[in-house]
Amino acid sequence: MGEAIVITSGKGGVGKTTTTANLGTALALAGKRVCLVDTDIGLRNLDVVMGLENRIIYDLVDVAQGRCTVQKALVKDKRFDDKLYLLPAAQTSDKTAVTPEQMKKLIQELKQDYDYILIDCPAGIEQGYRNAVAGADEAIVVTTPEVAAVRDADRIIGLLEKEENIRPPRLIINRIRSHMVKSGDMLDIDEIVMHLSIDLLGIIADDENVIKASNNGEPIVLDPNSKASIAYRNIARRILGESVPLQSLEEEQKGVFAKIKKFFGVR
Amino acid sequence: MNRQKQQYVTIKGTKDGLTLHLDDTCSYRDLVMELEEKLSVNQTNEPDGPLVAVHLKVGNRYLTPEQEEEIRTLIRTKKNLVVESIESNVITKEEALIWKRETEIVSVSKIVRSGQILHVQGDLLLIGDVNPGGTVIAGGNIFILGALRGIAHAGYYGNKEAVIVASVMKPMQLRISDIMNRAPDYKAEERNEMECAYVDDNNQIVVDRLQLLTHLRPHLTRLERRL
Ligand SMILES: Nc1ncnc2c1ncn2[C@@H]1O[C@H](COP(=O)(O)OP(=O)(O)O)[C@@H](O)[C@H]1O
Numbered sequence: 001m002g003e004a005i006v007i008t009s010g011k012g013g014v015g016k017t018t019t020t021a022n023l024g025t026a027l028a029l030a031g032k033r034v035c036l037v038d039t040d041i042g043l044r045n046l047d048v049v050m051g052l053e054n055r056i057i058y059d060l061v062d063v064a065q066g067r068c069t070v071q072k073a074l075v076k077d078k079r080f081d082d083k084l085y086l087l088p089a090a091q092t093s094d095k096t097a098v099t100p101e102q103m104k105k106l107i108q109e110l111k112q113d114y115d116y117i118l119i120d121c122p123a124g125i126e127q128g129y130r131n132a133v134a135g136a137d138e139a140i141v142v143t144t145p146e147v148a149a150v151r152d153a154d155r156i157i158g159l160l161e162k163e164e165n166i167r168p169p170r171l172i173i174n175r176i177r178s179h180m181v182k183s184g185d186m187l188d189i190d191e192i193v194m195h196l197s198i199d200l201l202g203i204i205a206d207d208e209n210v211i212k213a214s215n216n217g218e219p220i221v222l223d224p225n226s227k228a229s230i231a232y233r234n235i236a237r238r239i240l241g242e243s244v245p246l247q248s249l250e251e252e253q254k255g256v257f258a259k260i261k262k263f264f265g266v267r
Numbered sequence: 268m269n270r271q272k273q274q275y276v277t278i279k280g281t282k283d284g285l286t287l288h289l290d291d292t293c294s295y296r297d298l299v300m301e302l303e304e305k306l307s308v309n310q311t312n313e314p315d316g317p318l319v320a321v322h323l324k325v326g327n328r329y330l331t332p333e334q335e336e337e338i339r340t341l342i343r344t345k346k347n348l349v350v351e352s353i354e355s356n357v358i359t360k361e362e363a364l365i366w367k368r369e370t371e372i373v374s375v376s377k378i379v380r381s382g383q384i385l386h387v388q389g390d391l392l393l394i395g396d397v398n399p400g401g402t403v404i405a406g407g408n409i410f411i412l413g414a415l416r417g418i419a420h421a422g423y424y425g426n427k428e429a430v431i432v433a434s435v436m437k438p439m440q441l442r443i444s445d446i447m448n449r450a451p452d453y454k455a456e457e458r459n460e461m462e463c464a465y466v467d468d469n470n471q472i473v474v475d476r477l478q479l480l481t482h483l484r485p486h487l488t489r490l491e492r493r494l
């Protein structure tokens with residue numbers, strides 16, 4: 001029986017889709033069977049970031065409304081043997097085409113076949129959000145070091161904490177620019193973690209290679225040398241239960257790192 | 268007629284006016300009748316004299332609002348008498364529950380996050396933070412063992428005596444009763460001591476050291492509160 005993890009944020013453009021693609025790929029690289037589910041109906045792009053858009057025949061709405069089986073709609077990522085699949089969102093319907101009950105049933109079904117189901121959540125707190133969290137066991141909240149993003153993350157955490165079937169959410173802080181943190185123009189990590197007071201799962205630097213990789217349909221995690229890639233792999237290992245110290249930015253941010261260490265020390 | 272001897276109504280004159288002790292075992296009708304008679308007999312004051320305050324002590328009798336009104340009217344018709352207070356030893360269960368809700372301290376352990384509203388009738392003791400965009404509301408005082416970064420509204424039903432206390436006082440907005448105080452637009456330096464907010468003599472909300480409360484609101488302690 002697999003685990004379903006929703007990746008959410010409240011605010012758009014903070015890196016949910018990028019995170020879903022990279023964590024899914026990293027988990028598949030670690031030998032797990034992974035299914036990615038894009039719930040951003042109407043604005044799908046997980047397929048693009050994964051480089052799978054040309055192979056889509058059926059989508060989430062088709063499955064939810066019973067027009068085809070899940071198996072038929074899943075797109076196999078040939079790069080990973082039999083490890084990684086994508087259930088794409090519909091491009092032509094809107095978020096109300098699927099109900100939370102249908103999502104619950106669908107995710108339950110996928111959990112029979114996969115170790116991890118990663119659910120890419122749309123921005124906002126309306127039906128798209130409710131669909132995305134309906135079947136989840138766990139939640140990852142993505143934010144960037146900006147006041148508005150942290151505010152929305154706080155709102156989402158408040159909503160997630162009300163979901164009885166979801167374990168306490170964990171945090172990823174994305175797109176950190178260390179020079180801006182140092183100059184005080186960006187919130188520092190310690191500040192964000194204190195404020196949101198949930199466990200920190202990882203931090204990812206702002207890296208233009210992430211954008212290039214996404215544009216090429218090759219998640220950055222496939223590039224063994226980039227810092228963002230290492231950060232994503234480490235997060236995947238933490239999801240798998242390993243205790244991995246924070247890696248990516250500590251050379252530049254020794255002070256911050258020292259403060260953060262305590263959040264991992266307890267694990 | 269020997270009603271007079273039964274003494275359901277005892278009248279005493281004090282420096283604050285008249286105190287009427289009303290028997291709490293006889294029927295309400297008998298009581299009203301005797302009250303009517305007694306007051307008619309005792310109407311010795313000159314009709315145009317100053318108003319005399321009447322204090323009613325009804326013992327263990329529960330008077331419905333209608334009955335209270337009837338007695339008030341009856342007494343008012345006796346020219347210069349006016350009921351100032353009615354004191355009873357008993358209240359209804361409903362009133363008791365309202366009283367409890369309005370005066371109890373509700374302890375809540377949580378983080379009030381953006382978009383969330385926590386509302387209690389009495390005092391609030393919050394063990395946790397109020398994040399920006401979060402709101403706490405209390406009919407009474409608000410005590411926060413944590414950081415107040417959102418909105419706090421104390422004395423929600425019009426109590427200007429209510430106070431707001433927080434370990435870290437960095438609110439977006441403070442409200443006490445109908446008075447509001449916005450956070451300053453400049454960034455105040457972080458202070459490392461507990462602070463309190465209260466309404467001062469100029470009807471403005473001020474934030475100051477917690478220790479001042481002992482002098483400003485000596486009756487903050489629950490035991491000294493009453494209906
Ligand atoms: N760590 C990063 N460094 C640089 N660019 C990033 C990073 N993470 C995401 N991006 C870029 O930010 C944009 C929004 O990311 P996306 O994952 O689509 O956000 P969301 O799904 O939350 O709307 C994309 O162009 C993406 O390539």
Ligand SMILES: [Mg+2]
Pocket residue numbers: 016017018040045121122
């Ligand atoms: Mg997205």
